[in-house]
Amino acid sequence: MAETAYWEAIRRAHDEEMANDKMVIAMGEDIGVAGGTYKATSGLFDKYGPERIIDTPISENSYTGIGIGASMVGMRPIIEIMSINFALLALDTIVNAAAKIRYMSGGRIACPLVIRTPGGTAHQLAAQHSARLARMFMSTAGLRVVTPRGPVDAYGMLKSAVRCNDPVVIIEHERMYNMKEEMPEEEFFRPLEGAEIVRRGTDITLIGYNYNVHLCLGAADKLAKDGISAEVLDLRSLKPLDRETIRRSVEKTHRVVIAEEDEAPVGVGAEIMAAINEDCFFALDAQPIRVHAADVPVPYNARLEKEAIPDVEDVYQGALKALGKI
Amino acid sequence: MKPEDQKRLLREMIFYRRFEDRCFEAYMERKVGGFLHLYSGQEAVATGVLERAKPGHDYVITGYRDHVHALKSGAPAREVMAELYGKETGSSKGRGGSMHIFDPTVNFMGGYALVGQPFPLAAGLALGAKHRGEGQIAICFLGDGANNQGTFHETMNMASVWNLPVLFVCENNEYAIGTHIDRSTAVRDQYKRVCGYNMEASQHDGMDIDVVMEAASKAIDYVRGESKPYFIEFMTYRFRGHSMSDAKSYRTKEEEAEWEKRDPIKVYSRRLKKAGVISDADIKAMEKEIDDEVENDIIKFAEESPEPKIEDLTRYVLDDNPDPRWIGPLVNEGE
Ligand SMILES: Cc1ncc(C[n+]2csc(CCOP(=O)(O)OP(=O)(O)O)c2C)c(N)n1
Ligand SMILES: [Mg+2]
Numbered sequence: 001m002a003e004t005a006y007w008e009a010i011r012r013a014h015d016e017e018m019a020n021d022k023m024v025i026a027m028g029e030d031i032g033v034a035g036g037t038y039k040a041t042s043g044l045f046d047k048y049g050p051e052r053i054i055d056t057p058i059s060e061n062s063y064t065g066i067g068i069g070a071s072m073v074g075m076r077p078i079i080e081i082m083s084i085n086f087a088l089l090a091l092d093t094i095v096n097a098a099a100k101i102r103y104m105s106g107g108r109i110a111c112p113l114v115i116r117t118p119g120g121t122a123h124q125l126a127a128q129h130s131a132r133l134a135r136m137f138m139s140t141a142g143l144r145v146v147t148p149r150g151p152v153d154a155y156g157m158l159k160s161a162v163r164c165n166d167p168v169v170i171i172e173h174e175r176m177y178n179m180k181e182e183m184p185e186e187e188f189f190r191p192l193e194g195a196e197i198v199r200r201g202t203d204i205t206l207i208g209y210n211y212n213v214h215l216c217l218g219a220a221d222k223l224a225k226d227g228i229s230a231e232v233l234d235l236r237s238l239k240p241l242d243r244e245t246i247r248r249s250v251e252k253t254h255r256v257v258i259a260e261e262d263e264a265p266v267g268v269g270a271e272i273m274a275a276i277n278e279d280c281f282f283a284l285d286a287q288p289i290r291v292h293a294a295d296v297p298v299p300y301n302a303r304l305e306k307e308a309i310p311d312v313e314d315v316y317q318g319a320l321k322a323l324g325k326i
Numbered sequence: 327m328k329p330e331d332q333k334r335l336l337r338e339m340i341f342y343r344r345f346e347d348r349c350f351e352a353y354m355e356r357k358v359g360g361f362l363h364l365y366s367g368q369e370a371v372a373t374g375v376l377e378r379a380k381p382g383h384d385y386v387i388t389g390y391r392d393h394v395h396a397l398k399s400g401a402p403a404r405e406v407m408a409e410l411y412g413k414e415t416g417s418s419k420g421r422g423g424s425m426h427i428f429d430p431t432v433n434f435m436g437g438y439a440l441v442g443q444p445f446p447l448a449a450g451l452a453l454g455a456k457h458r459g460e461g462q463i464a465i466c467f468l469g470d471g472a473n474n475q476g477t478f479h480e481t482m483n484m485a486s487v488w489n490l491p492v493l494f495v496c497e498n499n500e501y502a503i504g505t506h507i508d509r510s511t512a513v514r515d516q517y518k519r520v521c522g523y524n525m526e527a528s529q530h531d532g533m534d535i536d537v538v539m540e541a542a543s544k545a546i547d548y549v550r551g552e553s554k555p556y557f558i559e560f561m562t563y564r565f566r567g568h569s570m571s572d573a574k575s576y577r578t579k580e581e582e583a584e585w586e587k588r589d590p591i592k593v594y595s596r597r598l599k600k601a602g603v604i605s606d607a608d609i610k611a612m613e614k615e616i617d618d619e620v621e622n623d624i625i626k627f628a629e630e631s632p633e634p635k636i637e638d639l640t641r642y643v644l645d646d647n648p649d650p651r652w653i654g655p656l657v658n659e660g661e
Binding site: 161192 | 422446447452454457483643651657658661
């Protein structure tokens with residue numbers, strides 16, 4: 001076991017997968033000579049060369065499209081998009097091409113590519129660098145969308161994503177790249193599907209994904225001090241969504257809070273609430289609670305930014321509400 | 327060129343014209359749905375370019391006006407027609423339709439509806455081909471209108487910087503649906519637009535298959551030999567409307583008549599007749615044979631083929647047989 005940072009975990013996955021299979025290449029802005037905005041490919045340019053660690057111009061839609069085209073003929077590209085805000089420029093190729101080519105070709109052509117991009121608010125990056133947008137990708141048939149909450153999943157899910165035959169969008173988070181976790185030194189894989197019960201409890205279920213799993217864990221600690229046993233679920237995969245694990249947990253605890261960093265309308269929380277309504281409505285003892293961002297473009301001012309984005313306290317308060325304590 | 331090859335090429339173009347006409351008829355009979363974009367008038371471009379490439383080996387990709395590019399690549403005509411009919415035997419098992427013909431067995435990598443989207447996909451096919459080192463080039467056929475997309479500029483730049491073996495074929499028919507090129511685009515000559523990307527480019531008559539083949543040969547040799555991109559523009563004209571709902575109100579009868587004089591099939595058959603390669607009677611016989619093939623083989627196959635099964639609706643969205651080592655699902659202890 002070794003303590004590994006999130007960015008190091010991603011870097012290690014790249015390195016191992018590129019060593020394992022010549023068809024694996026990486027593409028993105030500043031990932032090569034400069035080593036990557038988040039260091040996720042640092043040192044790999046020297047090791048694998050410019051043909052496999054490809055520095056791209058600032059043309060998100062088309063370099064993603066080039067990756068898709070390459071994936072159609074047997075390559076396995078890992079594409080880094082510097083920020084999910086910029087992924088908006090690549091939506092045509094992601095949503096109209098990558099997600100649909102298998103279907104439109106009657107299953108005859110696959111697009112086995114990985115798109116990695118950080119989504120989330122960081123430190124006063126303001127409205128154009130703080131998008132989350134998981135909800136947009138999660139509503140697209142033909143994509144897999146996963147949200148590793150820490151280094152172990154960041155490493156193990158990237159490795160699985162490279163080997164899987166579908167287009168996989170991996171949503172990382174600006175505030176997680178330096179997060180550390182103990183990680184086995186031998187190679188391992190983490191499955192792309194399935195929610196994980198990261199903390200067991202009996203009184204309430206706190207559901208998160210990506211960074212906000214950590215908010216749920218913080219809230220669970222606070223609840224424990226009040227004598228309340230909270231179960232924390234990390235969704236891990238937003239598409240497909242593991243409704244079965246959600247249902248089982250809600251049937252056990254009868255109360256649920258969903259934490260998301262995005263705005264609420266047409267969001268991840270809305271989808272999970274709908275799933276709970278459809279799958280286990282009669283197991284509920286109280287209405288499900290969503291904890292989410294304010295419905296505003298993310299402000300620059302630090303106090304306003306903090307107010308706009310959910311934190312541990314917000315999840316805790318949400319739980320108290322679901323428990324009928326406030 | 328050998329006379330039998332010349333005859334074959336003429337036959338191919340007549341066949342493509344008849345195929346497209348028959349698609350039109352099937353559409354009027356409501357056997358074919360969706361949008362239908364026909365290639366009549368532009369046959370010399372796809373036929374001539376791909377005659378000089380290695381169809382079945384080189385990667386070919388295009389927009390929604392894709393039947394003829396697929397056929398010349400080697401996609402079976404029965405399967406293309408069955409696709410238009412939405413049948414399970416179609417090239418995309420009825421999931422794609424006219425605009426989305428795919429046949430990876432002959433490296434025809436698809437027809438796409440989003441104008442300009444194939445540019446980067448084509449460069450990606452070339453990148454993959456180069457990486458694998460099996461000698462393919464990628465050939466991307468698109469219209470003049472597509473050059474007004476950002477993907478055109480982004481892709482020309484990257485194809486040039488990365489020396490990708492891709493041939494961009496611009497089929498300049500002067501219109502993007504109902505908008506004439508002079509009303510949408512700062513230059514009529516599209517090949518001039520790539521000079522900012524340090525790329526070889528040229529422009530040629532797209533109504534004369536001999537001219538097309540000669541120009542394509544040079545361009546393809548360059549792309550294959552140098553492993554570099556090339557942009558080739560052919561001036562052409564579509565004889566029918568943009569799609570089925572087009573009354574062609576944006577152009578004059580006189581303009582149409584002028585271009586019809588340059589019909590690629592007429593131009594080529596006149597030349598072959600003059601050279602004594604073929605006679606009017608030969609052409610008549612050819613047409614009869616083609617009518618018979620289209621009707622009694624291709625249409626019959628499409629008509630008689632089964633529809634996709636309702637229970638297969640959700641197949642082909644993701645890999646239907648995923649490897650559990652990568653997919654899971656994750657099992658929580660004690661669950
Ligand atoms: C991104 C996008 N915008 C608009 C359309 C609608 N549309 C379909 S074809 C077309 C014209 C394209 O003209 P051109 O590239 O010259 O090809 P042609 O039809 O002449 O072969 C337009 C605007 C589309 N399919 N995709
Ligand atoms: Mg046009």
